[in-house]
Amino acid sequence: MKHTILALTTLLASAAAIQAAERPNVLLICVDDLKPLLGCYGSPLVQSPNIDRLATRGVLFERAFCNQAVCAPSRNSLMTGLRPQTIGIYDLPTNFRKGIPDAVTVAQYFRGHGYRTEAMGKIMHVGHGNYEDEASWTVPHWRPKGGGYQLLESTATTRPARVGGPRGAATECADVPDTAYADGMIADEAIARLRAAQAQPGEPFLIAVGFLKPHLPFVAPKKYWDLYQRSAFEPPQRQTPPADAPSYAPTTWGELRQYSDVPETGPLSADEQRQLIHGYHAAVSYLDAQLGRVLDALDQTGLARNTIIVLWGDHGWHLGDHGMWCKHTNYEQAARIPLIVAGPGVTQVGVKTGILAETVDIYPTLCELAGLPRPEGLDGASFAAVLKDPQAATKEAVFHVYPRNQLMGRAVRTARYRLVEWKKIGDPADTAELELYDYETDPEETQNLAASQPEVVARLRAILAKQPEAKPPVRAVGGQKGQKTRRGVSSAKPKQDRAAMFARRDKDGDGKLTREEFLIGQPDPDEAPSRFPRFDTDKDSTLSREEFINAGKPKH
Template identity: 70%
Template structure:
């Protein structure tokens, strides 16, 4: 293709030193030919398709957001702004987190390495203890001239962990309050922080355990900016306006919204969008038949809250309240995302901005008798994932192409015209963005969750998800294959995961285990003597600011 193009240039253009008036074409001189060749190559350098203008990136991360969105076919939920974003680009119907908990999932997205390669499956171990030399996705863009900024929850902050200064051109900005707090009603605001608020502010766990528990929900008649996500949207708008005044510098703006993470707090008008009586507890209240007893979650995260029993099931009314609260929080965060997207349009930045919306993992809303995330089941691992890339993505298309969080890093590199760094474990999704209805990406995606069942020791549940099946292989890292405990789910025969099919489909089990065997051996949990990256926590009683 290149040689044909240069032949055409040679035989149709006047060369250097051609005689004026001559009708005979002369060969191009080497310098002019080289310049034309480079110009032609550079015209194809950026798939985003804006000539020399490097595309901006707006990365929207949403904490605990499952695909409970109108654009994913959930007619009841009110998410008009995210739905409009989906109508402008490509929606991935089969997108999966690499682990259903915040820190490892975000590490995967931002480093391009799965948790099994980092050996980090918990909240408190910083990824740089495993890979000090890692160049994160925003850090890579920063190295290539982008101004990178982080607002809200991008990397996991709390439980001993913190943001990654090397990734950003300016210090990280976070709103007052956090994923586990931000209450506004006086009865929910004791003088000291609540237990969950303290953990997200890196108060030591032993000290946090002595603090009062907060409420799992809050409905207050207040403006959107009374809660952290409203203030986060305001700051994102301010950053976009500042970026507009720096047209010569492309931006990579990461905005991490906190809801619908627990507690489910939102202004009253978002609660009023729904009739609580119309919500019913999930009809499937039992774990899958034949699943290991340790595979489900005990939803300890939810039980940290004062209005949730520490043991036993939830009443039907409690379940309705939580389902209602999750919907209200989703609609609230949708409105804040809408404010940011509207400002992007108003400023005229949208035509040269790649927009990504990603949920860090799913959430159990009572299915299988479970709440929260922390499992290898479908509801905990499937995530919303939307990409709008001007000049690349057709409007309003959907794709069934399998994808996982580690795929975003190489995808954004290709869209921005950057070389893809070596060592990334994902693949570029640009073919699926260009041809969403026909392109295939990969045959399987991978995720993991750890468990420490009594008498079995620390196990890793390594999972492989194909278009039809999910296999989970539970064993100690490095242990012989014949020690594994297996789960198999067949979503064609049993879309609700009501039973473990491993004994009935041995050939499928063998095929999927072979896929796992071709993956690098999972590393055990990294356990440094001390998290030397952890900021020093105060020993003073954690007072509310």
Template identity: 40%
Template sequence: MMIFRAAALGAILLLSAPPLRAAGCSRVLFIMADDLRPELGCYGSVAVTPHLDALAKRGVVFRRAYCQQAVCNPSRSSMLTGLRPDSLGLYVNGTHFRELKPEVNTLPGWMKAHGYTARCVGKIFHNWHTKEHGDPRSWSAPEFLHYANHGDDVPQVSGALPPNEATLCGDLRHYGKVPLCECRDVPDEAYFDGRVAAEAVRVLGEVKDRPFFLAVGFWKPHAPFNAPKKYWDMYERGRLPVLNPARPAAAPEIAFHPSTEILGPVQGQKQPTAEQAAEMRHGYFAGISYLDAQVGKVMAALEKQGLLDSTLIVFWGDHGYHLGEHSLWAKTSNFELDARVPLIIVPPQAGHAGASTDALVEMVDLFPTITALCGVPDAPGLDGVSLVPVLDDPKARIKEAAYTQFPRPAYPDRTPRGRPEVMGVSVRTPMLRYTEWRDFDTGSVVASELYDHSKDEAELSNVSASPPDAAALEQARRLLSRQFPPGKR
């Protein structure tokens, strides 16, 4: 009876409020972060993020949002086209999606085709080592600071460069032209993201009087760990969480990778000391607060223009990150820490401001969600579904599962074969993460993993050999096979 009453009350509330699509939002501010872990970057963690916290209070926080592949180009290409990596055939950083599907629709391109001024400031599409730089046809004007290398983010200052106060990682490696950890007393605009925020504020003033889709892509907290000093000073290193480096018990070797993005090439690679690992974590937190401050500048400009309450705001991260957990650094795995992403959606006059939801959602869902909220026709052939029902009712559930995949080797385009040897396909249900590692050519399963999130949120024990709930495992296998049919490709 209580269940019936709750359902009836929910139905009455939904009937009393107009569906969000009817609003037809004419302004969209789409903010992206790079390598941001959701539980560290907002949602009440020890990270100092007042602006992201304020944004969360204005909209709906999606606590169970997942990317389709945990590395920049496949993840961003998937989200921005609304197609899964298998639909695009794209699993690597070095191939532009238009090399594979030249005429595919993109979210900003679709908005532009339906009357919106589409502008790009910062890193939105993948930013380097592809033949096409960004995606010019998606935008109404040239992109800004969109095609570069994180390792080129050398501080630009007038006069002498202040000393680097982060010295512990100096003998570990450099990250391109930048020390892996860098703490200098420089202004925000010395680095990429300060300049991205300044340009976003300028463009906002330029487009404010017309329908717009403004995409602002921040480069942090991606390595190198080089935020300005004032953001390092927000933290006491000894009070930051100490993370567990243990590998999951009974996990297959193929689930891991050599963390080359952070530690460098395997040959000659040095493992960080505890002090060096602590400095990198400190730098990562500083990068989060630096990112947060830039978000705050853009939000302040939106409010100054009188548009804060009439703009659809979406904040998203392209994938998660490891900071030494599971013996891993950076991304390129199918573990929860890499697959789960931050997502906040703030519709104009949000009916559930400050709410959060545990609904399982995927990044391919953003394209149809934004078009639905804007009253724009649905693009054809998308792999995702609209999240508007969850925005109308945060207790609603629209998916049984979310899916992520990652190949081995982690960067297959850098190998003589030039393509994956094995593909890891992973399904996340409300209680489980189940992963199969399949031979890329034959489809045969070479290893599997099962993590019971009801007891093991940190994924420290692979229980695939002795599942605690055989029926739940069978359901996870069924769901995985539905999305990734077994057999030859």
């Protein structure tokens, strides 16, 4: 009897080992601020041979979108399969578990099903008071040490940042090896992890590799800058927001203005724009080379034969279009992302699909591809069928959000249109201000069509109405582990000396603030523009000292 039990135990253990070995591995490549400005997406200038090479191995999604165009909420959606409006977190400092303490991340779920889960670089947003998720990883998350600016001149002049230390230049071109910067170090670590995984064939893995570039500052070794001629870059033709768009809908690109060599107010010159566009391209090519090293290691170890690869950008980036820079909007350049999925036997090879996909769809898709049960309660839907049939029917629309001051902009994007509904959370639908764009007739978003196409608006609002109302924002007081959370309430602020604030902003000493003067040094540069017209009670397009101090409140 004992021999029978022993034999049965051995058989079951062997079967479990075989099953584990047959499960596909997952290599999840997360890239910060990478828009679909890539050769495989049709860009004629950018040099991205390794991402292009990955696209030939799988399926490229031409209509993939993030769920909020800023780092932390977007990454929360990737890891939890829940949209920001479900979690209730729309900012950088608040950890996702403040809104959904019992959430099971995709890495945590795979870990619970026998996978070894590892992460390096930027996966969750760490910083601004936010932190990594220990429950997701089998071994502690790894971050590179150093890897920032390499030239003293880049930090010779700095500018105080709203959060974190002073900022130096927005770009840097240094004649240094790839491993001098953080992404080279991250690639080294990823290669080491893949080689270690090769020695453990009985244990499937989910390895998440988070590259930092092309996030600001645009730093890259000189050889990647040398791939481009500055004269080849032209600033976008349209330098103004869409006609008839709400004044608060565009970004004022406060993130970029924190860098020491960027004007604090006003537009950028053509040369300044070319420098930034050149820097973004150089950073993309540098990132691409590091990804190429990781893909080479995957092939050399033989792990590629049983590994699903996902390349995902957390959101897009405005490169001067509409006079905007950075992300932080609901517009196409901020919301559209690169998404490529490749894996032997699970995808077609070298094809593109125009079906709609959003970040929250990646979690359930990976579960289906790995043969794991689909978790309950996710917002996303698997697109696994599309990987075999790029024309397979999926969803009619995807959804994303962006907050502005007290307003929430909820967006619905179909294959042709985007509708954005701006209102306070919980307010009636008829209080909303609307934006509508038609990407067949107006791909550059030059005109808000909401007023002229009521039938389209009604159809899209009906789709949006099926979605739950966005949750009020959950904010952690102080943002650190173990601290209390308030819903819809930010941490207490010290009393402001608004008279002194006025004097600091009144650069020309004329006793009035222009809109540009008002926006200098604002801690919330994307929300601040919506306050200016509210403070301007006499509607003369400037703020008197009294108007600024009263902050829009009636005179007493």
